[in-house]
Amino acid sequence: MDCLIKFLLFLLLPLLISNNFTHGADVLYNICDNSSNFTSNSTYRANLNSLLSSLSSNSTNSTQYYLNGFYNTSAGRNPHEVYGLFLCRGDASTEECRDCVATATRNIIQSCPVQQGAIVWYDYCLLRYENDDFFTTVDADDSRRTVILVNVIDVTEVTRFNALVTTNLNQAASEAAAAPSGSKRFAVTKNSSDFGDLYTLAQCTPDLSRGDCNRCLQIAIGQNPGGKRGGRVLKPSCNVRYELYPFYNKTFAPAPTPSPHVPPPSPPPPTPISSEGKSSLSAVTVVAIVVPISVFAVLFCIGYLFLKRRARKKYESMGQDNVGNEITTTESLQFDFTTIKAAIDNFSHNNKLGAGGFGEVYKGRLPNREEIVVKRLSRISGRGVEEFKNEVKLVAKLQHRNLVRLLDFCLEGVEKILVYEFVPNKSLDYFLFDPERQGLLDWSRRYKIIEGIARGILYLHEDSRLRIIHRDLKASNILLDGEMNPKISDFGVARIFGVDQTQGSTNRIVGTYGYMSPEYAIFGVLVLEIISGKKNSSFYQTDGASDIVSYMWKHWKNGTPLQVLDKTLVETYSRNEVMRCINIGLLCVQEDPADRPSMANIVLMLNSYFVSLPMPTQPAFFIRSKTNGSFVMKGFLSDQSTSQLVPVSVDEQSITEVYPC
Numbered sequence: 001m002d003c004l005i006k007f008l009l010f011l012l013l014p015l016l017i018s019n020n021f022t023h024g025a026d027v028l029y030n031i032c033d034n035s036s037n038f039t040s041n042s043t044y045r046a047n048l049n050s051l052l053s054s055l056s057s058n059s060t061n062s063t064q065y066y067l068n069g070f071y072n073t074s075a076g077r078n079p080h081e082v083y084g085l086f087l088c089r090g091d092a093s094t095e096e097c098r099d100c101v102a103t104a105t106r107n108i109i110q111s112c113p114v115q116q117g118a119i120v121w122y123d124y125c126l127l128r129y130e131n132d133d134f135f136t137t138v139d140a141d142d143s144r145r146t147v148i149l150v151n152v153i154d155v156t157e158v159t160r161f162n163a164l165v166t167t168n169l170n171q172a173a174s175e176a177a178a179a180p181s182g183s184k185r186f187a188v189t190k191n192s193s194d195f196g197d198l199y200t201l202a203q204c205t206p207d208l209s210r211g212d213c214n215r216c217l218q219i220a221i222g223q224n225p226g227g228k229r230g231g232r233v234l235k236p237s238c239n240v241r242y243e244l245y246p247f248y249n250k251t252f253a254p255a256p257t258p259s260p261h262v263p264p265p266s267p268p269p270p271t272p273i274s275s276e277g278k279s280s281l282s283a284v285t286v287v288a289i290v291v292p293i294s295v296f297a298v299l300f301c302i303g304y305l306f307l308k309r310r311a312r313k314k315y316e317s318m319g320q321d322n323v324g325n326e327i328t329t330t331e332s333l334q335f336d337f338t339t340i341k342a343a344i345d346n347f348s349h350n351n352k353l354g355a356g357g358f359g360e361v362y363k364g365r366l367p368n369r370e371e372i373v374v375k376r377l378s379r380i381s382g383r384g385v386e387e388f389k390n391e392v393k394l395v396a397k398l399q400h401r402n403l404v405r406l407l408d409f410c411l412e413g414v415e416k417i418l419v420y421e422f423v424p425n426k427s428l429d430y431f432l433f434d435p436e437r438q439g440l441l442d443w444s445r446r447y448k449i450i451e452g453i454a455r456g457i458l459y460l461h462e463d464s465r466l467r468i469i470h471r472d473l474k475a476s477n478i479l480l481d482g483e484m485n486p487k488i489s490d491f492g493v494a495r496i497f498g499v500d501q502t503q504g505s506t507n508r509i510v511g512t513y514g515y516m517s518p519e520y521a522i523f524g525v526l527v528l529e530i531i532s533g534k535k536n537s538s539f540y541q542t543d544g545a546s547d548i549v550s551y552m553w554k555h556w557k558n559g560t561p562l563q564v565l566d567k568t569l570v571e572t573y574s575r576n577e578v579m580r581c582i583n584i585g586l587l588c589v590q591e592d593p594a595d596r597p598s599m600a601n602i603v604l605m606l607n608s609y610f611v612s613l614p615m616p617t618q619p620a621f622f623i624r625s626k627t628n629g630s631f632v633m634k635g636f637l638s639d640q641s642t643s644q645l646v647p648v649s650v651d652e653q654s655i656t657e658v659y660p661c
Contacts, residue, residue, distance in 0.1 A: 029147040029234065029612040030108065033117030036131065037559040044116060044131065047076030051084045051129060052105040059086060059101035068184050069097050069125075070206045072135055082116075084129035087205050090186025091249040092124040100125035111615040114559050119145060121234045128236055138212045139236045147612070148223060151230035151243070161195055162226035165242050169224070172202035173217035173240065177210050185213050188248050196244045204238040213238065335419060337412035339366070344374050358493050363422065371422035372407065375493075376415070388416060395492035398468070402456030404479055404489040420489070424482050427489075428530075429475035438533050438566060443573040445484050446530050450581060451606050452486040453478060457523065458599040460491055468492050473522060475529060523602070524588025527581055528552050533566030549589050549619050556586060556616070580605065586616035 038044040051073065058071045069088030074081055086104065088097035104120050104127035112118035116131040128134075139145055155161045168189045175187035185204035190197060204213035216238035223233050224240065232241035241247070343364030344351045353361045359377040366372060388411070396406045410417040428449065431437045441449075453473075460468040470477075470491050479487045525536055528548050536548045555561050561582050565573060584605055590596050595617070597605065605611050 027107070027612075028121040028123060028149065030111045030118065030120040030615070031145055031147075032112035032115040032559075032615075033130070034115060034559045034561070036116045037114040038116055039114070043076065043080040044082060047080055047082045048109075048129065051075040051082050052108070055084055055086050055127065056102050056105040059088075059098045068182070068206055070184075072207060074133070080131075082129055082131055083133050083135065084127070085135070085205065085207075086128075087126045087203075089124050089248075090184045090201075090203055091188070091251075093249070093251075096124050101127065113557065119236055121147065121239075126234075126236075126239075134236075136207045136209075136212075137237075138208060138216045145236050146220075146223065147234040148225060149232050149234070149612070150225055150228045153229045154227060155195065155229055158227045164191075164193060164195065164198060165200070165224070165226060166221060168198055168200040169202060169221045169240050169242060170218075172200045173214065173221060176202040176204055177214035177217065181210075182206055190246075197246070198242065198244060199246050199248065200240070200242045201248055202238070202240045208237060335408055335410045335417075337410055337415060337417075340364070340374060340410045340417055340419070342367075343372060347376070358490070373404075373420040373422050375418040375420065377418065385411060391492075392418070395468075398460070398492065400456055400459045402452040402486055402488060403459070403491060404487045406492075418493070423479035423487050423489075425480035425484060427476045428478040428480060428486065429535075431480070432475055432530065432533055433535055439568045441484075441568075443569050443577070446569075447574075447577050447581070447606075449478070449480075449484070449486045450527055450530055451603075453488065453526065454523070454599060454603045454606060456486070456488040456491075458603050460488075461599050473526060475526065475535075478526075522588075523599070524585040524596075525549065527585035527588065528564075531566065531578060531581055531585070532564050533568065549586075552582065552586060553616075553619055556582065557618075580613065583613045583616065586619060587614065589619040590616060591619060 038048075054073050054075065055071060058073070069090060069092060070085070072083070072085035074083045076082055086101045088100065092100065100122050104122060104125060108118055108120050108127060108129075111120065117129065119126070119128045168191055172187045172189045175189075176185045179185045179187075183206060185206055185208065187202055189200045192198075202217050204216060208216065216235060217240060220233040220235055220238055220240045224231055224242075230241075230243040230245075230247075233239060341347070343366050344362040345364075347360075347362060351362045351364060353363055353373070355361065359375055362374045362376070364372050364374050389409075392406070392409045396408070399405065404423060405421040407419045407421060409419060425431075431441050457470065457473070460470065468491050470488070472490060473488070477488065477490050479489050481487060525548060529536060532548065532552075534548065539546070539548045539551045552561070552564055555564050561579065562575070564582070565578060569578075584597070584602060587595070587597050588602070595614075605613060
């Protein structure tokens with residue numbers, strides 16, 4: 001199959017490249033300046049509207065500025081004056097520049113609704129406005145306004161490749177800075193090498209001096225991470241980019257200049273000429289050679305695919321037999337009831353750790369001194385013995401560093417017991433919501449906990465043998481090991497207990513209020529709790545908000561998101577990481593399921609600063625139950641953002657059961 005895919009990609013590559021220039025209006029990144037805000041009815045907002053209208057209209061006129069893809073202006077008077085500009089990429093056509101600026105002026109207010117300053121980058125244009133005069137100035141040293149985007153594919157011979165990229169970028173930067181004042185400060189290069197054809201681009205805003213343009217580009221080149229097949233560094237006053245494919249439009253770009261520091265490729269050997277003065281390889285000969293080779297390649301791929309499929313079927317058949325054998329030998333692995341009773345001192349109250357919807361939990365110690373946790377399942381479960389064993393065996397196979405390990409089980413009469421590894425530092429809520437212990441969770445630990453929870457849920461959703469829906473993800477179900485690494489507990493218990501759940505789908509999603517599985521957005525609630533150090537329920541009627549989501553959104557919208565931060569973190573937090581986590585938390589609780597990120601994307605967002613995050617809109621809200629004060633999150637419970645809420649009782653504890661529409 002790999003062979004066939006590569007062959008098809010080879011045939012389709014020219015088409016993919018030719019369509020590369022149709023997505024210039026896709027937003028790359030935007031930055032909102034949260035240092036100062038305005039109100040919706042303010043003079044500044046009226047001036048900003050006037051400025052954006054002027055920028056959009058000037059993208060359609062034929063002034064010198066527009067012909068150079070650049071225009072700057074201001075609106076209003078101090079102290080409410082607003083300054084703005086747009087810069088189109090030097091190879092963008094008239095229509096592409098106009099459409100990009102029009103899109104940017106429409107969307108930037110939605111992304112930064114109350115901030116007095118904002119920058120948005122698109123593939124074909126940049127749009128920026130501030131409440132201070134920034135024209136003819138360079139912001140190259142401001143790391144907060146620098147965006148670095150990279151191709152995810154690594155290259156070989158990193159040192160040599162990086163040197164080649166730097167040489168070509170320097171050449172493009174030199175040409176862009178040397179352009180006459182008032183004209184496009186834009187240049188591209190192309191060079192062939194054994195890595196393939198390397199294309200680079202450099203651009204400054206035309207209002208910069210030659211020296212400022214060169215300084216901005218050199219700083220940008222120095223921040224290029226390298227080692228990847230492509231990348232770009234975006235700054236308010238300049239940008240650079242390189243790729244191993246022709247990403248710029250050759251029709252409108254200036255002719256690329258080969259770098260003088262890179263030797264050109266060797267010329268091809270001369271074609272033999274026959275005595276008649278024609279090539280010795282006629283078209284008929286070429287066809288006679290190429291066609292059989294192509295046919296052979298296709299047949300080879302088909303044969304390889306057939307043999308691979310046969311081998312896979314044989315392997316899967318063997319695997320199914322092995323699973324059957326494992327299940328039939330379960331009895332030799334399970335603990336006996338006498339051992340369990342001795343380990344927990346006959347279910348002594350002193351050893352009891354707590355109780356939940358599925359049963360009671362005890363701490364114990366085996367004869368070999370190993371500490372364990374014992375979950376005694378409620379006796380109302382109607383699970384049959386063999387079915388119970390099979391589910392235990394399946395869940396016990398799930399192994400991940402961010403999951404609590406299920407060691408074994410015990411069956412005797414009506415007793416159904418699960419045995420887990422002991423995790424020493426109790427649960428996340430023990431530290432997170434206690435004023436005296438909150439300080440033990442500094443920001444680096446909390447960020448590591450958020451990352452670990454995301455990786456554990458991702459494993460359950462996509463990488464494990466089963467598709468496990470947690471059903472009750474919350475701080476009390478996140479245990480902390482000796483190094484404060486998070487371990488998710490109680491995953492898969494719904495399967496073992498007998499609640500309706502299949503490998504491929506979930507008919508009923510059950511859980512404590514506001515804590516449904518991450519597919520229903522409650523990972524976002526947990527992230528916001530970790531940031532604030534407060535329970536969701538503690539926000540009722542706080543500062544006009546009824547829950548943590550409403551409280552967070554209010555501060556995000558007002559440009560004061562850091563005010564929700566746990567006060568014990570003021571000396572340890574990373575502003576960029578906190579803002580990123582709040583952004584992710586609010587994205588997770590969007591009412592439209594299509595706007596919520598997948599767990600795979602969440603893990604990528606947490607681990608890479610090169611991934612841009614979309615701006616959240618107003619999230620869904622909570623409905624407070626009149627009977628017990630708990631919350632149900634409207635819109636989080638189905639793909640249609642509507643749900644039926646049916647109260648049920650499990651082990652005489654009130655739980656909300658949700659039936660996706």
